[in-house]
Amino acid sequence: MTWDLLVVAVLAGAANWVFRALPILARTDRTVAGGWLERVLASTGPAAIATLFVASILPTLSPDVLRLLPAVTGTLAVLVAYLVRRSVVLAALCGAAVHGITVWLVA
Amino acid sequence: MPSTTSPFRDGLLASLPIVMGYLPISFSFGVAATRAGFGALDAFALSLIIYAGASQFLALALLASGAPVLVAAFTLIAMNLRHLLYGPALMRAAGSKAARRHAWAWAWGLTDEVFGQALGALARGQRFSEPYMFGLGLGAYAAWVSGTVAGAFAGGGELDAWPALGAGLGFMLPALFLALLLSILSRRQLPVIAVAGLATIAGTLAISATAGILLGMLAGALTGLLGR
Secondary structure (H helix, E strand, C coil): CCHHHHHHHHHHHHHHHHHHHHHHHCCHHHHCCCCHHHHHHHHHHHHHHHHHHHHHHHHHCCCCHHHHHHHHHHHHHHHHHHHHHCCHHHHHHHHHHHHHHHHHHHC | CCCCCCHHHHHHHHCHHHHHHHHHHHHHHHHHHHHCCCCHHHHHHHHHHCCCHHHHHHHHHHHHCCCCHHHHHHHHHHHCHHHHHHHHHHHHHHCCCCCCCCHHHHHHHCCHHHHHHHHHHHHCCCCCCHHHHHHHHHHHHHHHHHHHHHHHHHCCCHHHHCHHHHHHHHCHHHHHHHHHHHHHCCHHHHHHHHHHHHHHHHHHHHCCHHHHHHHHHHHHHHHHHHCC
């Protein structure tokens, strides 16, 4: 292992810990109660999840119908499974399974 | 957020989709690291110490191209600035009386996916619990590190023989995010979700995937500020 790699890893890792833990330990969510920052924080969760969904589904989209089909069936499976069972874990597993099966069927 | 007598076990169980989504990605990272000329120990150290997917792949490119150490480090740090908002957003949803004594430890595992899963559980009415956060975070972290090591030793190609399995595992994270989105969906948050999604597409197409993620989160959060 090189020193360069270790230094980069430690600096980036330390910053990650600061970003993830320090705002909780500093109770920033309490200090902003009632202010504009509280409204931003309340929207951060839904915005982050929507963003991450779009960012993760974009690479699977294709103008080729056969390549697009697994993403469509997988997405529909998540929707149906969630509406039926209201379970995030089950819906995610169903979506991945149906996506994989569709890839296998169209191959 | 416990539903049984063991919130830690509940957290581990809730990490299952994240585990199945992380394994192929971290495996790919291990493979990419060895193909870029790094050893298995280097790949293991990057996953153990940085624990942030996209920036680890970028770290490989920067280090392999001989970028200056500080430039590489600050580029990676800038990529993960979005995590600053996760803790406060989660604790706000958890309520003012939520315990945070051990946050210095479990918050290390607050990745995009763990944050989403924890927030979704709170939105579904579950009570916040630090053992649940430990279980959720530990499952994901263990999968990330062990997948990296497996990929670094295997050297790649293992999933090529099973394209359907690889594709299914690759779809795990989009499926998880969609399910989480459904679990927190409300009429009040629709504008936030729509703007975040559109800004992500625009940013990704116009600039890059990383810029799309930052723009999407920023635009969605600002929509929440302006919309009330």
